[in-house]
Amino acid sequence: MDVPAGRGSSVYASMTWRSYAKVNLYLDIIGKRRDGYHNIETLFQTVSLADELTFLEDTHISLTCSGENLDTGTSNLVHRAATLLKEAEGYPGGARIHLEKRIPVSAGLAGGSGNAAAALVALNKLWDLRLSLPQLLPYARRLGADVAYCLYGGTMAARLRGDCLTPLPPLEGLWFVLAHPPIAVSAGQIYGSPRLGRNSERPFAGRTPTFRNAIRALARADMRAVVFNRMETPVFEAHKGLADVKATLLNVGCEAAAMSGSGPTLFGVCRSQQQALRVAEGLKQKGVNFRISVAAATPVGVERIA
Numbered sequence: 488m489d490v491p492a493g494r495g496s497s498v499y500a501s502m503t504w505r506s507y508a509k510v511n512l513y514l515d516i517i518g519k520r521r522d523g524y525h526n527i528e529t530l531f532q533t534v535s536l537a538d539e540l541t542f543l544e545d546t547h548i549s550l551t552c553s554g555e556n557l558d559t560g561t562s563n564l565v566h567r568a569a570t571l572l573k574e575a576e577g578y579p580g581g582a583r584i585h586l587e588k589r590i591p592v593s594a595g596l597a598g599g600s601g602n603a604a605a606a607l608v609a610l611n612k613l614w615d616l617r618l619s620l621p622q623l624l625p626y627a628r629r630l631g632a633d634v635a636y637c638l639y640g641g642t643m644a645a646r647l648r649g650d651c652l653t654p655l656p657p658l659e660g661l662w663f664v665l666a667h668p669p670i671a672v673s674a675g676q677i678y679g680s681p682r683l684g685r686n687s688e689r690p691f692a693g694r695t696p697t698f699r700n701a702i703r704a705l706a707r708a709d710m711r712a713v714v715f716n717r718m719e720t721p722v723f724e725a726h727k728g729l730a731d732v733k734a735t736l737l738n739v740g741c742e743a744a745a746m747s748g749s750g751p752t753l754f755g756v757c758r759s760q761q762q763a764l765r766v767a768e769g770l771k772q773k774g775v776n777f778r779i780s781v782a783a784a785t786p787v788g789v790e791r792i793a
Contacts, residue, residue, distance in 0.1 A: 511531060524648050528695060529649055564603040565586060600633035607627060612791070663763065672750045
């Protein structure tokens, strides 16, 4: 029988965790903050496209990855999460971490943030630190706004930097077709673009009227009234073909479609797996020749699988 490794344990047992991708069902820009970040309003949803991370007790922290072009040094978000938790909690040992990368990098899907969230949760278990998710949340926020969400996953409304989170009822039966164009989009450049608009409505109790309407529409599963991304304007202007892919998602059968985060991934919403598979095939028939994923809505951001 495996014995969890950590304080007081003499047996080193590995564990494997999944970290799920997210999409922004809704994303609006409210304004720029004094700290240089932007306040946003967004509706997050995790989907079943996932990376896998394996953790093994070791004397120091190390990271390897299946992706050849991914930096696995101290600047990697997984490495930073492990180092932060180790130093903050005074843990004397380390961990050997391997990342099996399946979520595209820099794609607007929070793949790196999800990996960091998985590292916090997994190492808390591996090292027997016995911290609750609320106790891990401050560490996640120090690493990034999306990391805070990815600790929990599921369906959530978020505002401020995106780390002020409110759980919403889980989505039932929704599927997503994800189109992954092989281009790089700089989130920093998009946030700094003069073409990036913002919502000028006056918030009431922390939410704008439009955001409240989107949350109500989500509750009645009216996805056409939910799905929106303010960042599409500058991204589509810089990358002309993305608007065509969004239009194709709608033309071949998606109920709604948008870009996720700062892109470049585009997603379409479907009511069943069969519909999503038909859409994916329709994209190929329309000449979309880059990677396409079909994924279901998931209720968690990370989970242990072994």
